[in-house]
Amino acid sequence: MCTLLPVSIVLFVTFYCPISGKLTCHNYNPSVNGTQSLDDFRCPKQCDCQYCKEETGVYYNHEVYCSSRVLNAIPSRDTVPTDVKSYHLDGNDISTLKNDSFQNLTVLRYLDLSYNNLYYKNMDINAFLGLQKLIHLSMDYNQQLYKLLPWFDDLVSLEQLHLQYCGLTTIYPKVLNNCKKVITIDLSRNSIKYIDSETFQNLPVLKYLYLKKNQITVIAPHAFKGSLRLQGMTLGDNLLTTIIEDVGLQNLTQLQFIEVAYNKFMCDCDLVWFRKWIGITNVTIQETNHTTCQFPGSKKYKNLLNFDPDKLNCSKLNRILEVTIPCASAGLIVVIMGSTLYRFRFHLRYWNQQRRLRKQYQRICNQGTPTINGEDIRYDVFICYNSKDIQWVLDVLQPTLEKQRNFKLCVDYRDFLPGEAIAMNIANAVKFSRKVLLVVSKHFAKSEWCNYELEMARMRMFDNHEDILIVVLLGKVSPKDMPIALHKILTTTTYIEWKEHPERKALFWTKLETALLSPNCPKNRLIDS
DSSP, rough: OOOOOOOOOOHOOOOGGGGGOOEEEESSSSTSOTTOOOOOOOTTOEEEEEEEETTTSSOOEEEOOOOTTSSSSOOOGGGTTTTTTEEEESSSSOBBBBBTTTTTTTTEEEOOOOOSSSOGGGTTTTTTTTTTTTOEEEEETTTTEEOSOOOOTTTTTOOOEEEOOSOOOEEOOTTTTTTTOOOOOOOOOOOOOOOOOOTTTSTOOOEEOOOOOSSOOOOOTTTTTTTTOOOOOOSSSSOOOOOOGGOGGOTTTOOEEEESSSEEEEESSSGGGHHHHHOOOEEEEEEEOOOEETTOOOEEEEEEOOOOGGGGGGOOHHHHHHHHHHHHHHHEEEEHHHHHHHHHHHHHHHHHHHHHHHHHHHHHHHHOOBBTTTBBBBEEEEEEEOGGHHHHHHIIIHIIIIIIIIIOOOOOOHHHHHHHHHHHHHHHHHHHHEEEEEOOOOHTTHHHHHHHHHEEEEEHHHTTTOOOOOEEOOOOOOGSSSSSHHHHHHSSSOOEEOOSSHHHHHHHHHHHHHHHHHSSSSSSOOOOO
């Protein structure tokens, strides 16, 4: 890099600056007549400032070179010459751009910020404010930039934008809205996953778009609407499975080349339009040897040009049927299953209730209260009845059995433990009684708790192979009003029917006493209270 000489010497010194290639550079502006005095004595510390000829050889541009100077911040704008046209800040450690960082550089045309550590959260939205004549912006190799936000609204003259190797995953949809003169956009070698429909729309002079080596899976419809001067595009090394007609490649009449190699194209109906477009377009498809597609279910890839879309049955009707038939089948299966479940809903509820009761009863039996005097029988019989039949139990059944025939009864209102759960009381009553007597009436048939007591008794019958159920029928009950379990009991068990006739009453008590004394558990196991 050329170094600044003392003012007394530099007034008439001419030299070649290697940073500017073969262009002649001066420490003053030769285009200024007279004493050739410096236009602007300012120059940032650690940087070099020279006037170098443009390629035309007519004008001299003021250039500031701050490349690879271990800078961790942008030099103060008060130290930068206001007529600078080329500003090199590459190869430093700059991570932050504040608002108005370049606002006074109104004639700046070239800005190089590549090879820094710019991070999107440390870049203010107006960081490039005032750069309305900027033509070239390079931000390559800022590998932790991650997101491209609307920083470029003031860059109305921008022609070249370079953002390679910036770790970009997200692009703000309208980030280039004001860049109507942009010709080249290079976003290669990032991690972009999606191209929004508004990102590259309405860029009237855009010619070259480089998106190679990203992770793009989808290009939105109409992604290039209004950007009709596109001549070249690279989309290779992405994750595209297809490019649909709505993207609008067929509308880019000036397109000369496109590169889509090393993607994940699927040789299916979604790719038919793109394959046919390749066959009829004059656009050059670059790297065709590496442009392949994969058939569904196959691990092998074949050259995209060898994929014959006519061999696929891709008519709209067939595609509709491919969707509707599975959906209709699934819907039919759901309807059949729903109808079946609805038809057998009571059986399923009954089965589920039995399963839950069996588990509950088994748990209670395993964790029940300790036996008294080594015995587990406390009552002759547990009376199961509906509360609406309690008067008959109090006036008729209980006094006759307890006072006249000396049976010990378990009845809920007297023998259930206060504060104990009803289910626990019922389970213990069934467990500690030798017999279970069901007082069946139309009220009993409709009672959830009576049905619960019945299930508990049946479980003990099945688990212990005991004949413990006694059924007393107080009145006629229609089978359609009975739970399934009760109906089975009445059809498989001899029940005792209560009648008000005196002779029938005597027969009733004889039958009931006989049933209570019938063996299922030795009578001598009955314990005293």
